[in-house]
Amino acid sequence: MRCFSPLQTKKTKSGGFSRQLPYLFLVLPAFIYEIIFWLLPLGGVVIAFKDFNYRDGIFGSPWVGFKYFDYFFTSQDAVRTIRNTILYSVWFHVVGIIAGVFLAILLYEVSNRKLLRVYHTTLLAPYFISWVVVAYVFNILLGYSYGVLNQMITACGGTAVQWYSEPAYWPVILTIAALWKNIGMGCVFYYANLMSLDENLFEAAAIDGAGRIRQWIHIGIPSLIPLICILTIMKMGSIMGGDFGLFYQVSMNNGALYPATDILSTYIYRGLVSGGLSATAAVGLFQSVVGFIMVVLSNSVVKRLDPDSAMF
């Protein structure tokens, strides 16, 4: 393309660098920002191998090698946080797909545009409140003395439950909270995908005598499989992450619930608060490195399956 443009050749002849300068100025603010706020902290990971203290700073603090990695990986916390992080990531993804596809199908069946908008707006509302407000909502449901659930239980003759000190319930509670907040946005991908599906396929199946539900099972849902595969592989890249707000706010950072609610992100935050900066940086570095490997792996798989969806 470039060689066909007369303007182009003229530019490059009359001093290449000065023609490039305007572009450089445009990209420079973002570049400098990333040098400060991305590259410097990236170099700062060395504190995971040091005994960091504020007085000596990053350069002056003494080296300790892998001490803090040993310390983390031999502790009980490692098993608990890594297990929780991975299991919740996978589980929320699976539940999210099922619920998202189901909701997308329901919305697809609504032919009245106004009604469709009312439904979707309502389902989206929880997405636009903060996790703190979600914590208030769950407080109304789960509060010991005034909560709705305990009102129902005692009305049926049961005994009130201390929801906030019983970890056994929390995998379920967290799943509901995650679904409740995110499903309105989660279904958008699947809905858009269904909208681009050729409606004649449904009609052909209808002529063959398939009922609406069978049409979904044999045509609608299979058409979503490629999208689901891509989303799943991409999800692998962020398997070590986790929604800090969900685990920290909804559980109200309750120590008794840590067996069920503690993930790497919340553990790192608490480490920061307690002042063990080097120990916590080691956990963070472990999280970043595993995350990086997973992203590169998942991207190379996506690239093979569907080059258009690959990130790089």
Place this chain on the structure above:
Amino acid sequence: MKKTKVYTTIVHLLLVLMALSCLIPLMMVLSVSFSRQSDVLTYGYRLIPMHFDVTAYKILFKNTGPVLKAYGVTAYYAVVNTVLSLLICSMAGYAMSRSNFKMRKFFNYFFLLTMLIGGGTIPSYILKSKYLGLSNNLLLYAVNALVAAYTIFVFRTFFAQIPTSLIEAATIDGAKERQIFVKVIFPMSVPVFASMGFTMLIEKWNDYIVPLYYMTNKNYYTIQYYLQLVLNDLNFIKQSLRLSGAQTLATDDMPLEILKFSLCVVGALPALIAFPFFQKYFSKGMVLGSVKG
């Protein structure tokens, strides 16, 4: 299309059920905030207040100090941060969308790398708090997380679709790159700016993480962080109202349980009222999201 009446009815029934399960918990927050404290203490939270009572809101409107301060900080954070972020990211995105920018490959890889790997929370915490002095500093709200590779790539992808003939025509007319960006590219890209901008505004409005990590000064709390402190400790309401000069108030008689939820309403309402108007932009943003590095 073979849809029986029963089938359509079930679809709508399920959707109504799901919509209600999204709505009712939110309605309950609202309803508790309009309840009488003695009712709640005796009977618990109810979907419909037994006695309609606005005492909590009266107290809030008489002592607007802490809430208004948090509102102000949050609004400043949301607006300044969003505007700066849009500006910096769109400029970079524009440069990288131009095929005669020779270093675009380098910057592409650079920004992609920032997306793939990072130093983690702790090093960046030490940088901001120890070396840049941004703890307890309102400047942090303006500069926090301004650049995201993802945003740059969305802009780049969008700008790349604009026909180069338009840009070349402007070049022949003697326009500089900066002028082209402001006068040609920007007017054509309002939807993408709106989509990214509203998403960022809501994100900042709902943020509690920056003050959680960096702010101990009560004057610098965002509204969501203020709400978090209230939820975790009811007495925080008393303290903050008293500090703002509400000595005349008999603080022992304050309906704290109700005040808590009226504060929650006040904190959640702006985003909830705003989003339906911008809803189409949000879905657009989701679809735009499939971009490559």
